[in-house]
Amino acid sequence: MAKLRVEDLKRIKDSMAGIVNLRGGEYRVKITVHMGTCGIAAGARPIMNRILERIEESGATDIILSSSGCAGLCNHEPMITVEVKESAPVKYVKLDPEKASRIFDEHVMKNNPVPEYALSVGSETTY
Amino acid sequence: MEDLSLHILDIVENSTRAGATLVEIKITEDTEKDLLQIVIKDNGSGMDREMVKKVRDPFTTTRTTRRVGLGLSMLEQAAQETGGDLSITSEPGRGTEVKATFQASHIDRKPIGDMGSSMISLIVGNPNVDFIYESDLDGEKTTLDTRMIKEEMEGVTTINDPAVLKLIRGLFKKAGD
Numbered sequence: 001m002a003k004l005r006v007e008d009l010k011r012i013k014d015s016m017a018g019i020v021n022l023r024g025g026e027y028r029v030k031i032t033v034h035m036g037t038c039g040i041a042a043g044a045r046p047i048m049n050r051i052l053e054r055i056e057e058s059g060a061t062d063i064i065l066s067s068s069g070c071a072g073l074c075n076h077e078p079m080i081t082v083e084v085k086e087s088a089p090v091k092y093v094k095l096d097p098e099k100a101s102r103i104f105d106e107h108v109m110k111n112n113p114v115p116e117y118a119l120s121v122g123s124e125t126t127y
Numbered sequence: 128m129e130d131l132s133l134h135i136l137d138i139v140e141n142s143t144r145a146g147a148t149l150v151e152i153k154i155t156e157d158t159e160k161d162l163l164q165i166v167i168k169d170n171g172s173g174m175d176r177e178m179v180k181k182v183r184d185p186f187t188t189t190r191t192t193r194r195v196g197l198g199l200s201m202l203e204q205a206a207q208e209t210g211g212d213l214s215i216t217s218e219p220g221r222g223t224e225v226k227a228t229f230q231a232s233h234i235d236r237k238p239i240g241d242m243g244s245s246m247i248s249l250i251v252g253n254p255n256v257d258f259i260y261e262s263d264l265d266g267e268k269t270t271l272d273t274r275m276i277k278e279e280m281e282g283v284t285t286i287n288d289p290a291v292l293k294l295i296r297g298l299f300k301k302a303g304d
Contacts, residue, residue: 001269002270004275040128045248
């Protein structure tokens with residue numbers, strides 16, 4: 001029978017003594033994976049898995065990962081939205097785990113958005 | 128959708144968008160009876176009788192309730208392709224129960240797939256919703272109750288902490304993985 005044991009959780013608790021954890025409240029970056037039927041069918045789950053792995057590797061505690069429903073752009077799935085505090089949110093489209101990983105390195109960790117994977121950059125120009 | 132764990136992820140996302148605070152997921156496989164059953168029960172906003180009737184029709188998309196669209200139709204199709212079926216019972220204000228049955232050995236029956244990843248996606252994406260997961264695959268049992276984890280970790284860390292998620296994922300690993 002596979003079941004979580006209280007001792008396992010206690011071990012995590014002990015290892016965390018003294019570490020300030022921000023996962024519940026304050027954050028620097030919020031990543032939203034679009035998980036409507038369209039997103040899931042197009043491959044949102046492997047992207048969620050990859051981003052989780054990257055967050056864990058980075059050891060960062062100021063990134064929150066969330067999910068949302070269909071955004072009405074089903075043909076662009078899988079999509080994620082990256083919001084760095086005080087910056088405009090960026091929607092990334094037609095992703096795979098490798099692209100998501102690069103967005104994590106560039107945008108999430110260094111605050112350099114990756115324009116080639118973004119839905120659009122800026123608004124119309126007149127020139 | 129390639130496997131049943133993706134269908135489950137999809138249907139449970141419906142529950143969370145219907146305002147559920149607790150979702151129970153039960154998977155039972157009984158080879159002797161050649162039956163696989165998936166039950167998803169939530170305490171969300173529920174649907175009235177008319178909506179329950181319409182909700183399986185993929186072309187009835189009244190995006191105002193958000194409980195309609197392709198998800199349930201696709202699960203129904205996956206079940207019916209194996210000679211199984213889908214039933215929905217719901218009550219406004221009380222919640223919804225979706226039950227899908229499959230002939231377990233049918234050639235068109237999709238594999239269960241990676242339930243660990245589906246549960247992790249749900250927990251990470253909906254940290255304020257509680258999930259109870261129980262599977263009994265021919266006697267091989269797995270259970271998970273996020274309420275117990277949250278209670279235990281209260282004041283120390285949150286359920287979406289990588290260390291906690293790793294522990295949860297470990298539950299779904301089969302021996303030899």
